[in-house]
Amino acid sequence: MPNLKDLRLRITSVKSTQKITAAMKMVAASKLRRAQEQAEAARPYAEHMERMLGSLVASMGDAAGAPPLLTGTNGDHNQLLVVVTSDRGLCGGFNAQVVRGARARINRLRLDGKEVKILCLGRKGRDGLKRDFAGIIVDTVEGLTRRQVYFEDANDIAERLAKMFADGDFDVCTLIYNRFKSAISQEFTVQQLIPFPVMKTEEWDNEVGQKRENRLAAIYEFEPDEETILADLLPRNLGVQMYRAMLESYAGEHGARMAAMDSATRNAGEVIDRLELHYNRTRQAAITTEMIEIVSGAEAI
Amino acid sequence: MAEWVEFELVSPARLLVSEPVEMVVVPGVEGDFGVLPGHAPVIAQVRPGVIDIHGDGKVIRRIFVAGGFAEVTPERCTVLAEEARPVEDIDGAQAGERLAAARTAVDNPEDIDAPARRARVRELRVAEALLAAAQEE
Numbered sequence: 001m002p003n004l005k006d007l008r009l010r011i012t013s014v015k016s017t018q019k020i021t022a023a024m025k026m027v028a029a030s031k032l033r034r035a036q037e038q039a040e041a042a043r044p045y046a047e048h049m050e051r052m053l054g055s056l057v058a059s060m061g062d063a064a065g066a067p068p069l070l071t072g073t074n075g076d077h078n079q080l081l082v083v084v085t086s087d088r089g090l091c092g093g094f095n096a097q098v099v100r101g102a103r104a105r106i107n108r109l110r111l112d113g114k115e116v117k118i119l120c121l122g123r124k125g126r127d128g129l130k131r132d133f134a135g136i137i138v139d140t141v142e143g144l145t146r147r148q149v150y151f152e153d154a155n156d157i158a159e160r161l162a163k164m165f166a167d168g169d170f171d172v173c174t175l176i177y178n179r180f181k182s183a184i185s186q187e188f189t190v191q192q193l194i195p196f197p198v199m200k201t202e203e204w205d206n207e208v209g210q211k212r213e214n215r216l217a218a219i220y221e222f223e224p225d226e227e228t229i230l231a232d233l234l235p236r237n238l239g240v241q242m243y244r245a246m247l248e249s250y251a252g253e254h255g256a257r258m259a260a261m262d263s264a265t266r267n268a269g270e271v272i273d274r275l276e277l278h279y280n281r282t283r284q285a286a287i288t289t290e291m292i293e294i295v296s297g298a299e300a301i
Numbered sequence: 302m303a304e305w306v307e308f309e310l311v312s313p314a315r316l317l318v319s320e321p322v323e324m325v326v327v328p329g330v331e332g333d334f335g336v337l338p339g340h341a342p343v344i345a346q347v348r349p350g351v352i353d354i355h356g357d358g359k360v361i362r363r364i365f366v367a368g369g370f371a372e373v374t375p376e377r378c379t380v381l382a383e384e385a386r387p388v389e390d391i392d393g394a395q396a397g398e399r400l401a402a403a404r405t406a407v408d409n410p411e412d413i414d415a416p417a418r419r420a421r422v423r424e425l426r427v428a429e430a431l432l433a434a435a436q437e438e
Contacts (some may be wrong), residue, residue: 045316151312223345
């Protein structure tokens with residue numbers, strides 16, 4: 001049986017752990033709010049850009065001269081996976097979920113005989129994947145989410161991807177990340193970046209029903225012309241998509257951390273209750289033993 | 302025909318301006334164009350330069366953009382720009398430094414490949430336009 005002093009120490013230590021997890025929860029909650037606001041603020045740009053792309057592609061039809069970022073390389077042998085995770089742990093199953101999904105995808109692609117390469121954004125993704133796939137991890141970018149997500153960072157990565165694509169390093173690029181769904185749940189998402197999948201007009205209309213009229217009315221003229229605009233727009237859109245994924249992942253990370261720290265705090269509370277009960281019982285037992293000793297000592301005289 | 306154009310200026314990080322205006326003049330790559338209510342739908346590339354917002358027959362606000370795209374419909378004019386700021390906030394000295402830095406970068410022929418070179422030339426154009434905007438002010 002542990003003695004009283006040990007129990008007391010144990011209780012103090014669990015209590016201080018509880019304080020830490022509670023504080024982390026608060027921090028995560030406030031960061032989550034900021035991340036959500038940021039994601040919200042970034043939406044108009046992305047939506048407009050997507051709409052422009054839609055009209056551009058619709059007006060170009062299947063005309064030749066479309067840039068390869070849109071049409072692809074006529075192959076899908078070389079695959080690049082961009083895996084977005086967090087740099088820090090203590091956020092429940094957040095990173096494990098991405099890593100598990102990425103691993104499954106890599107294995108499937110390999111079964112199909114494809115050549116797979118990985119670019120990790122966030123340290124945890126590399127940590128999770130390097131055991132099985134150390135040889136095919138092209139690079140890891142860390143520190144993207146230190147304080148907030150910057151568009152410039154996303155753009156740098158996008159430029160790098162565009163360059164790799166132009167150099168013929170891969171045919172298809174897919175983005176793997178957790179999409180922020182609500183404060184307590186994230187959705188594992190696989191999104192193709194290159195070649196860019198443009199929504200068909202009908203799909204788009206279904207998704208944004210209220211903008212339908214607007215869209216039907218607008219048959220655009222282009223200045224200077226479709227091809228030039230498209231050639232400029234596509235790389236920028238790549239940056240926007242990256243930025244969006246990074247924001248989603250960042251918000252998801254803090255949501256996951258908040259949930260994880262909440263349950264850790266609650267767990268610690270339960271442990272403390274149990275320990276305190278145990279402590280009181282032990283103390284009572286010690287007192288009883290002492291009294292019995294005194295009484296029987298007195299009787300013996 | 303509506304009396305106002307709904308003008309929106311959006312950067313990747315946030316919606317910068319969203320308001321009804323009388324007329325807005327956008328620096329397109331093929332020349333500035335004014336947008337009044339009922340303008341024909343256009344998608345245009347925007348060069349680095351200044352967007353003029355008109356009200357009461359004169360310019361009421363001037364905003365510098367480092368290039369981007371404009372989408373015009375009869376009701377609205379949306380400009381997507383990666384960098385934008387009001388002209389009165391531009392620091393002339395800073396703009397000068399940026400231009401000098403950009404010029405050095407372009408003049409240095411070392412190492413770089415074509416895309417990086419294009420990026421530097423683009424930065425030079427932006428810096429030039431920025432300084433020009435600052436001096437007009």
